Amino acid sequence: MLEIKDLHVEVEGEGIEILKGVNLTVNKGEIHAIMGPNGSGKSTLAKIVAGHPEYEVSKGDILYNGESILELDPDERAHAGVFLAFQYPVEVPGVTNNTLLRESYNTIAASRGREELDPLEFDDYLRDKLELVDMNPDFLERSVNAGFSGGEKKRNEIFQMAVLEPTLSLLDETDSGLDIDALRIVADGINKLHGEDDAVVLITHYQRLLNYIVPDHVHVMIGGKIVKSGGKELAIELEEKGYDWLETHATVNGEAK
Amino acid sequence: MSETKALESMIGEEYKYGFTTDVEYEDFPKGINEDVVRLISEKKDEPEWMTEFRLKAYRAWTEMEEPSWFNATYEKPKFDKLQYYSAPKNKPKLNSLDEVDPNIRETYEKLGIPLDEQKMLAGVAVDAVFDSVSIFTTFKEKLAEAGVIFCSISEAVHEHPELVKKYMGSVVPVRDNFYAALNSAVFSDGSFCYVPKDTICPMELSTYFRINNMNSGQFERTLIIAEENSHVSYLEGCTAPMYDEHQLHAAVVELIAMDNAEIKYSTIQNWYSGDEDGRGGIYNFVTKRGACRGKSSKISWTQLETGSAVTLKYPSVILQGDNSVGEFFSVAVTNKRQQADTGTKMIHLGKNTKSTIISKGISAGNSNNSYRGQVKISKKADNARNYSQCDSMLIGQTCGAHTFPYIESANPTGKVEHEATTSRVGEEQIFYLQQRGLSEDDAISLIVNGFCKEVLKELPMEFAVEANKLLGIKLEGSVG
Numbered sequence: 001m002l003e004i005k006d007l008h009v010e011v012e013g014e015g016i017e018i019l020k021g022v023n024l025t026v027n028k029g030e031i032h033a034i035m036g037p038n039g040s041g042k043s044t045l046a047k048i049v050a051g052h053p054e055y056e057v058s059k060g061d062i063l064y065n066g067e068s069i070l071e072l073d074p075d076e077r078a079h080a081g082v083f084l085a086f087q088y089p090v091e092v093p094g095v096t097n098n099t100l101l102r103e104s105y106n107t108i109a110a111s112r113g114r115e116e117l118d119p120l121e122f123d124d125y126l127r128d129k130l131e132l133v134d135m136n137p138d139f140l141e142r143s144v145n146a147g148f149s150g151g152e153k154k155r156n157e158i159f160q161m162a163v164l165e166p167t168l169s170l171l172d173e174t175d176s177g178l179d180i181d182a183l184r185i186v187a188d189g190i191n192k193l194h195g196e197d198d199a200v201v202l203i204t205h206y207q208r209l210l211n212y213i214v215p216d217h218v219h220v221m222i223g224g225k226i227v228k229s230g231g232k233e234l235a236i237e238l239e240e241k242g243y244d245w246l247e248t249h250a251t252v253n254g255e256a257k
Numbered sequence: 258m259s260e261t262k263a264l265e266s267m268i269g270e271e272y273k274y275g276f277t278t279d280v281e282y283e284d285f286p287k288g289i290n291e292d293v294v295r296l297i298s299e300k301k302d303e304p305e306w307m308t309e310f311r312l313k314a315y316r317a318w319t320e321m322e323e324p325s326w327f328n329a330t331y332e333k334p335k336f337d338k339l340q341y342y343s344a345p346k347n348k349p350k351l352n353s354l355d356e357v358d359p360n361i362r363e364t365y366e367k368l369g370i371p372l373d374e375q376k377m378l379a380g381v382a383v384d385a386v387f388d389s390v391s392i393f394t395t396f397k398e399k400l401a402e403a404g405v406i407f408c409s410i411s412e413a414v415h416e417h418p419e420l421v422k423k424y425m426g427s428v429v430p431v432r433d434n435f436y437a438a439l440n441s442a443v444f445s446d447g448s449f450c451y452v453p454k455d456t457i458c459p460m461e462l463s464t465y466f467r468i469n470n471m472n473s474g475q476f477e478r479t480l481i482i483a484e485e486n487s488h489v490s491y492l493e494g495c496t497a498p499m500y501d502e503h504q505l506h507a508a509v510v511e512l513i514a515m516d517n518a519e520i521k522y523s524t525i526q527n528w529y530s531g532d533e534d535g536r537g538g539i540y541n542f543v544t545k546r547g548a549c550r551g552k553s554s555k556i557s558w559t560q561l562e563t564g565s566a567v568t569l570k571y572p573s574v575i576l577q578g579d580n581s582v583g584e585f586f587s588v589a590v591t592n593k594r595q596q597a598d599t600g601t602k603m604i605h606l607g608k609n610t611k612s613t614i615i616s617k618g619i620s621a622g623n624s625n626n627s628y629r630g631q632v633k634i635s636k637k638a639d640n641a642r643n644y645s646q647c648d649s650m651l652i653g654q655t656c657g658a659h660t661f662p663y664i665e666s667a668n669p670t671g672k673v674e675h676e677a678t679t680s681r682v683g684e685e686q687i688f689y690l691q692q693r694g695l696s697e698d699d700a701i702s703l704i705v706n707g708f709c710k711e712v713l714k715e716l717p718m719e720f721a722v723e724a725n726k727l728l729g730i731k732l733e734g735s736v737g
Contacts, residue, residue: 053688073697074691075695075697083692090686095703100693104693104695107694
């Protein structure tokens with residue numbers, strides 16, 4: 001589904017390389033976890049797949065369902081089923097969650113040739129999805145993320161994911177800022193949403209989330225490269241040993257800096 | 258494409274009302290002097306008192322100095338080159354729609370303003386002002402049944418002289434300011450509305466102003482009187498063709514609300530705003546003021562200002578009656594080289610008077626957008642309260658937003674609250690919405706609509722769609 005090939009990425013106009021040759025393949029039905037210390041390029045990887053304009057691909061390619069998506073605008077990637085749960089969800093004052101979601105849902109539906117929903121049908125559709133992340137219906141009439149607590153913002157991201165039903169979900173540190181109850185709710189939601197036909201990429205610092213969502217593959221990213229990949233046991237190993245032993249490993253190869 | 262460029266191209270959508278209508282005009286000399294003022298009065302077959310009113314104003318104007326205290330720079334209008342009266346040659350006052358010049362009818366159709374009553378939006382009466390004269394007023398009979406007078410001001414001078422005489426100049430005196438004095442001398446036409454006691458006007462009233470003639474100024478005059486326990490909602494819309502020269506629009510609007518009366522006055526202003534380099538566009542120098550004369554009366558101004566090269570406009574309320582309420586809701590969008598210095602004055606004279614000011618300024622391109630507001634609480638205005646909120650949104654790096662609040666309180670029981678915010682439409686906000694599937698156009702439109710929501714919801718329902726569309730036009734464009 002997602003194939004990242006020797007991806008090199010710079011901040012636009014600054015010439016600073018952030019990703020230095022990332023390779024990653026994600027298949028349908030899989031859950032991948034990307035772990036690593038701060039500043040390793042994890043979030044950049046998620047943003048670049050979603051098409052953030054701040055970054056520029058200097059080398060390599062991103063294939064989605066076999067085709068390069070580098071030339072696609074962020075909205076076109078969203079129409080194709082790419083979803084990014086933001087690390088820092090953005091506030092849009094004056095625009096209700098309901099309004100944004102209906103516009104999003106119908107735009108994506110139209111682009112895929114699916115039927116658009118009228119406000120009443122959409123309302124019914126939303127009610128079911130609200131339960132999934134245990135959110136109060138009042139929340140639909142509040143402005144997008146405005147005045148939300150950190151935890152509410154993260155839950156809102158997963159709620160949006162539930163509504164938009166993407167095929168590739170990139171969850172950027174969705175676990176940070178969540179207390180243990182909220183973490184469980186969010187993780188349950190993600191597990192329920194995940195199925196055979198979609199894939200999830202979790203970006204996280206901590207193994208904690210992986211107690212609730214069991215990944216098929218774990219990757220460690222350091223200095224803009226994936227330095228180690230393995231199964232879920234790798235996450236546990238990281239929890240015990242930290243990243244230091246891998247950083248040494250990376251520097252030995254002489255490519256991390 | 259960089260964020261700024263994308264945003265700028267979006268906001269720089271071409272002006273859609275810039276066409277000219279080919280109409281024959283009556284000849285009229287350019288420039289201004291007492292003879293010209295007399296000639297205008299004569300053309301309109303006005304009674305002596307009206308001519309005197311104009312002459313008094315003209316003499317006052319010649320002694321006044323053109324103001325320059327606002328936050329805008331522009332080439333001063335050449336008053337001796339302007340044409341102060343411009344009327345289509347075909348008979349200006351008509352009894353049936355069939356008599357309207359077909360070209361002018363077509364103009365209004367192009368603007369999306371059907372004059373044909375059958376096709377009208379339910380419950381909206383229209384007065385159409387083309388250059389200097391009122392072309393047609395719809396729904397007159399139905400309004401008359403309710404006792405509401407809605408006609409052109411020229412007609413009112415003839416048909417209801419006692420009302421015009423009593424109220425014209427009573428809120429905005431002829432010497433009030435330079436442009437009000439000029440308007441009082443040469444005003445051509447405009448709307449008049451009188452709502453009698455205990456009457457709720459059965460429909461929305463609206464006037465569409467269109468400047469067509471290249472060298473003419475437009476000086477319209479609007480007078481609305483709401484008697485005790487009455488209610489009226491009025492909306493004006495404005496468009497003009499594109500010319501390289503600046504055109505002057507200097508209107509005066511006076512509102513009078515008696516005990517328990519309520520006047521809601523809404524404006525959708527989309528005069529031609531000039532090109533990228535600031536060539537052409539309307540100078541929109543307007544004096545709008547309402548007097549809450551009666552107890553518990555209410556005057557509410559709502560404006561959506563998107564056009565004009567330069568806008569100087571401060572719709573104000575004088576809160577005379579005890580417990581009276583004044584409101585000002587404004588969205589001002591500037592782009593390219595537009596300059597807007599707009600806001601309000603709330604003058605609290607009566608006890609327990611209340612005023613609310615919500616102003617949303619959106620600046621893009623190389624434009625400059627200033628909010629200027631005055632809240633004055635006089636000695637006798639016990640327990641007066643004001644709440645002001647002024648928010649600015651910047652799009653791109655080359656525009657300016659400014660806020661100039663003036664607060665004067667001479668009564669210790671008065672309460673004045675002022676809040677102001679400035680925000681920038683950011684790449685991150687647009688990316689977020691695009692990631693949720695919205696196009697760049699739709700993302701910006703949604704952000705701007707959200708920002709203006711508190712004001713847009715104050716517009717009469719029939720016009721909310723129009724307002725959204727206008728914001729859309731102003732904001733949409735080809736990206737890439």
